[in-house]
Amino acid sequence: MSNFTVIYDACVLYPAPLRDLLIRLARTRRFRARWTADIHNEWIEAVLKNRPDLKREQLERTVDLMEKAVPGSQVTGYESLIDGLELPDPDDRHVLAAAIRCGAAAVITTNLKDFPKEQLDKYETLAIHPDDFIMDLADLEPQLLEIIAKQQRANLTNPPIGAQEFADNLEHIGLPQVAAFLGGRIDLI
Numbered sequence: 437m438s439n440f441t442v443i444y445d446a447c448v449l450y451p452a453p454l455r456d457l458l459i460r461l462a463r464t465r466r467f468r469a470r471w472t473a474d475i476h477n478e479w480i481e482a483v484l485k486n487r488p489d490l491k492r493e494q495l496e497r498t499v500d501l502m503e504k505a506v507p508g509s510q511v512t513g514y515e516s517l518i519d520g521l522e523l524p525d526p527d528d529r530h531v532l533a534a535a536i537r538c539g540a541a542a543v544i545t546t547n548l549k550d551f552p553k554e555q556l557d558k559y560e561t562l563a564i565h566p567d568d569f570i571m572d573l574a575d576l577e578p579q580l581l582e583i584i585a586k587q588q589r590a591n592l593t594n595p596p597i598g599a600q601e602f603a604d605n606l607e608h609i610g611l612p613q614v615a616a617f618l619g620g621r622i623d624l625i
Contacts, residue, residue, distance in 0.1 A: 441468040443511070443535045445528075445545035446478035448566045451609045453588075455479075455502075458544070458566065460584045462506045466573060471502075472511045472534045511538045525550045535561050544569050546610060567611045574617055585618050585625040599625045 449455045449471070462469035480495045503509065514530070514537035521529040528550045535543050542562045543551055551563035564572075574581040589602045597605070599622045607615035618625055 439468070440466075441470060441538055441540045442542045442544050442564075442569070443531060443538070443540045444469055444471050444475065445531050445543055445547065446475045446482065447546045448544050449475065449479040450482050453605055454566060454609055454611070455498075456588055457570070457584065457606075457614075459502055459505050460588055461570065461573060461580075462509075464580060464584070466577070466580070468509075469506055470509050470511050470534065470538050470540060472514065472530065474530045475534070513537055521555075523550060523555055524552065532556070532559065532561075535559065542569070567613045570611065571613045571617065574614075578617075581614070581617065582621055582624045589625055599623075 444458060448458060458469065461467075476499050480492065480499070483490060483495055484492060511534040514533040517533035517536055518529045521532050523529050523532060525547075528547070531543055531545070532551065532555075534540075536559050540561055542564045543556070544566050545551060545563055546565060548563050548565060553563070556563055570581065585602065589597060589599060592602070600619065602625065603615045603618040603622070606618065
């Protein structure tokens with residue numbers, strides 16, 4: 437397993453397709469993905485707010501599956517660091533605290549403005565958009581993303597989804613570079 441550790445912020449776990457892609461990538465062990473119970477609670481609350489058709493039990497089952505898929509991902513013991521941290525949104529301090537606690541090199545987040553470089557530099561960590569993070573992995577090993585995308589798409593059976601629609605959906609959730617990369621390899625996914 438790589439020593440490169442990242443924290444997934446709640447915002448990247450909220451959209452199911454992105455969560456699925458990031459978990460699948462974490463399972464390759466090219467990096468170590470981490471999160472906390474607080475991060476899980478944050479994305480679950482957001483989903484329940486916007487999807488009243490879903491039940492907490494369903495989302496807690498998703499958390500259990502994530503924990504089984506990426507063993508050792510749970511960060512604990514970071515709470516005492518929270519009050520000493522400064523970020524534009526105080527509600528994001530727990531994410532940075534967890535990153536510090538586990539020595540994460542990066543926070544994977546769509547909310548880059550909430551994790552300013554000058555604050556993160558103090559702790560030798562970065563905020564990286566998931567589109568950039570995934571493309572960094574693809575730059576190192578293009579076949580990896582092709583294989584993961586093909587597996588993810590193959591598991592979408594109700595209803596089945598075509599390769600171009602799969603790529604278009606990734607663009608729709610904020611991954612334009614990933615969508616373009618996969619769009620150029622439609623016959624492989």
